[in-house]
Amino acid sequence: MELFIAISIGLLTGCGVLLLLRGRTFAVMLGLTMLSYAVNLFIFISGGLTAGAGAVLGASAQYADPLPQALVLTAIVIGFAMTAFLVVLAIRSRAELGHDEVDSQRPASRGGQ
């Protein structure tokens, strides 16, 4: 299971970085989302991988580390809010600049033609 999780995180990070390096805001946003999925998974397993163990003391013989679960919840909420802000900003930038390139040197055309 360790190998499977490790490969998933690696794959998500790789795809995220690849998309981040694209020139259009939509791809960059997808890349950031993938990167944050990878990060969330990584935080989730930072307390160690345990199968069939509860997070509440006394509910089962073994128990999982509850702190990473609290951390990942915070990270998910914050990541979601930040992505929402980025989406709005990207739409605004598309409207203002007339194109959706992240780092374009071409002069802005009014109205998006």
Place this chain on the structure above:
Amino acid sequence: MQHLVILPILMPTLFAVLLLLQPLSGAVRTRRWLSLFAMLVNFLVASLLLWQQTNVPAQHYLLGNWAEPFGILLVADQLSVFFVWLTTLLSLAIALHSCGGDDEKGSYFHPLLHFLLMGLNGAFLTGDLFNLFVFFEVLLISSYGLMVHGGGKKRIQAALHYVILNLVGSALFLLALALLYAMLGSLHMADMAQRITMLQPAQLLAVQAAAGLLLIVFGLKAALLPLHFWLPAAYAHANPSVAAMFAVMTKVGVYSLIRVFGLLFGASAGALSGYGETLLWWGGLITMLLATVMVLAAVDLKRLAAALVLLSAGTLLAALGSGDAQVKAAALLYAIHSSWIGAVWYLLSDQIARQRGGVGDRLVPGPKMQHAPLLGWLFALSALVVIGMPPFSGFVAKLWLIQGLSTLEHGMVLVVMLLLSSLAVLVTMSRAGSVLFWRALPHTKTAPALNTASLSAIVLLLVSGVGLVVFGQWWTQFCADAIAQLQVALGGLK
């Protein structure tokens, strides 16, 4: 007072919410007065906290009263209250300056400013690494809002870069946090510092990787050389009041480096002791070199101000990389001086640009300014402070840095760089001043009258800078104690 520690976080939150609610969000006048009043109260509380924490051991404020090292805590030691104080004074000046009209160029300027202050104060006061991340996000989301304040094409594009870069930075921060938690089993900073001494040799590499990630994150905030490229564009395109407030944002990165690296990779960290110092030293020096070139090449006042912020960030990072307690203490004094004077330059360049019509703040001969004598004096004064001429705060801070560095064997490089960059600033300032004020075209441009609120903000920051010199003995003692206390904090937790 025990609960004073949490007030610098609670009060900006409360006032920000109040400013969003109906009776106060309506009229411009009411909003401005409440915002100014709130900033004044924040400043008084921060001053009280500064006074209370002078020469006493660090106070640990346990949120939810969980025993250490469980639960989240706030730490008020001399280092954190020092940064809280300098930030609240700066935001008081910014709120005052924005009342000159900047706050009405978009909506929600004052609430966002208060939320930003909450995030900044929280980041300074927290003693928990994950909580530091949370407060980073609070201050970042407010800064995103402020960054686009007023709108406009260039601003939106600069904001897009700023947001994407910082989102990547946050992802890296989380990776580092998770890795550190996996290796050390704690996120309480003082506790982590103890656990780091008990690491297995096999775990060292993972902790080093996490530390490297943290270095990238804080370096991005502090504008360390390969990660600095967002700063000039973002600061030059932001609204002047906002850019002036951002002068303290690089200091958050510097503070985090002092706090996190000073605690985790301090003298007792064994194999990891002094991690990243060489990188900071050389990175800071090259940042200074680049900023010096940018100062010389500046074509307008805003770019000059951005180069000055970058220069101060480079100086601070190199000083941290020296690894010497006296140099670090001098760097603290330099941090407070450079935050204020950096802000003054943004505010002043805006005032000058408004008087010059179409020419703006570009360094070309323009129409004669109506209020040239007053602005000229302010310009000359600010230039003297930033160059480091006696008897101003820049002189004291730089002199102390040089004194500390001259006792180190490798310190001469930074001394030379510091003097060279000051010379470059002197040359550029003389050129800019003579072009702006002496080589003016014969006709006078009818410009809007100078705004009292905006001017008094500039004067407030300059006078506070003079205060650093007048009470120099007290401040130098305070900075030295703050660094000494950071070392003691390691032994504080059982």
